[in-house]
Amino acid sequence: MAYSEILYDVSDKIATITLNRPDKLNAWTSVMEGEVRAALIEASDDDNVGAIILTGAGRGFCSGADMNNLNSLQQGASSGGPTSDSVRAVDNAIPGGLSLSNDFSLRYTYFPTVPKPIIAAINGPAAGLGLIMSLYCDVRFASDAAVFSTAFSRRGLIAEHGISWMLPTLIGPANALDITLSARKFTAAEAKDMGLVSKVFPMEGFMDEVRAYATEMATLASPRSIRVMKRQIYQAMLNSLEHSVLLANSEMPASFESEDFKEGVAHFVERRAPNFTGN
Template sequence: MGFSEILYEKDGPVLTISLNRPEQLNAWTRVMEREVHEAMTEATKDDSVRAIILTGAGRGFCAGADMNLLGGLQDEAEKAKSRIQTVMPVNNSIPGGLQLSRDYGMRYTYFPTVPKPILGAINGPCAGLGMVMALYCDMRFASDSAVFTTAFSRRGLIAEHGISWMLPALVGHANALDLLMSARKVRADEAKEMGLVGRIIETEKFMDECRAYAEELATMVSPRSMRVMKAQVYTALHQNLESAILTANSEMPGSFESDDFREGVAHFVEKRAPAFSGT
C-alpha cells in the first residue's frame, strides 16, 4: 500500500505501523489520521496479520497535533467546529471488525474494533493527541526514554476525544485529574506505577522486545480466542458483572466447537508448537 505519513511493514504475522514524520516528532495531521485508519482496515482484512504494533519513527511516538493544524483551528472557530465534526465519519469503526457499541465507532475510538491485538510501542515523547491514540491501544509498552503529557490544559484546550473516560479507566480518578489538569510531563517509571503502561524496556532493546511479544501473540495464541476476548473486555467496560458472565456463557459453546480449541488441546498433548487457524 502507498502511504506518505506512516510506514506499513509486515514481518511474518506481525505488522508494524509507524507514524512517519520523525523531524516533527510524528506530529499528527489529517493525512496521518486517514492513513492510520486505512492501515488498520487493511490489517483487519489480512488474515496473515495476527498482531499489530503501533509506534513512531525516529526518537518519538507522537508529539500531538501538528501546530499548523491547531493554528488553523484557532483562526476560524466556527469552521473549526464543523471540521472537528466532519473530518472523519461518525461511524469510524473498522469495516469487518468487531461489532461493539457506538462508543468504539467515534473519530479516534475505533482501535478496539480491530479484531487483533494492538500494542502501543511508546518509544519517546507521547503528548496530546498522541496520548489519546496510545490509550486506545490494547496494551502499551514504553522505552525508558518515553515521556508522557496530556498537554491539553497548557494549550487552553479540554480533555479531548474520550480521554476523560479512558484515562481514569486505566490510572484511576485522582491520577487522571492530575495528568489532565497539570499536563505535567511523566516519565516511563511513573507511567508504569500508575498503570498507564505495562512494561518499561531499555531503549536499545525496545523494538526487539516489542516485536518478540507481538510474535508470541501471533504464533502461540489462538487468534479466535484473542478476537473474542478483546470484544468481551471492551464490552464489559459498559456491563455489570452479571452481564459479563452471561456474555462469557454465550461464547463458551462456540469455543468448545472451534478448530482452535481442538488445536489448543492437540499441541499441548503432543508437546509441539501450535498451528492455530483462527477458526
C-alpha cells in the first residue's frame, strides 16, 4: 500500500512505521491517523513481522494535532469545515486479533489489540496526541532529545482519548495531575523517573538501540507467548487478581501443547537459536 504521511518498512522481522511530516514535527492529521491504522493492520497480518516500531521523521516524534485542523474545528460547521463530531466519526475496526474489552477497541486505544509488540521510539518532542499515541504502545523508549507535554489545558481542551485513565494507570495520579493540569514541558529523564518511558538513550545511535531491543523480541520470543501475554496484561488492568490467575490457569494447558513450547524447550536444550512459528 502506498502511504503519503507515513513511511512503512519491514526488515529483519521488524516493521517500522515512521510519521513523516518532519517540517511540521509530524503533526497529526486524519490522513496520518488512517495510514497508521492501515500500517498496523499490514504488520499484524505479515508473518515476517515479529515486532513493530513507531517513530517520527526528523527531529520530532509527534507534536500533536495539526493546528490547522484545530482551527478548522474552532470554525466548525459554519465555515463548512469539520466539526468535533465528524473528526471522531472514524473507522474503529480493530487492526489486531486480540480479543479485549471494549475499552481497547476505541479510537487510539486499539493499539493493545495488535497481537505483536508495538515499541514507541520517541526520538523528539511528543505532545498532545503524540503523547497519547505513545501511551497505548506496549513499550516506550525516548532519546535524550525528547520533550513531552500533554498540551491540552493550554489549548482550552480536556484530557482526551482515555489519557485520564491511562496516565494514572502508568505513572500514578499525582504525576498524571501534575502534567495534565499544568501542561508543562518535561524531559526524557523526568519521563523515565515517572515510569512513562522504560529507557532513555543518547540521540546518536538511538534507533540502533531500539532496533536491537526489537530484534531480540522478534527473534527470541515466541509470537504465541507474546499474543497471550499482551492479552493477559491488558485484561489485568481492568480486572481482579482472581481473574488474572484464572485466565493464566486456562491458558497454561494450551501453552504446554503448543508447537512454540516444544521449540522453546528444544532450542534451549540444544543451545541453538529458536525457530518459533507462533503456533
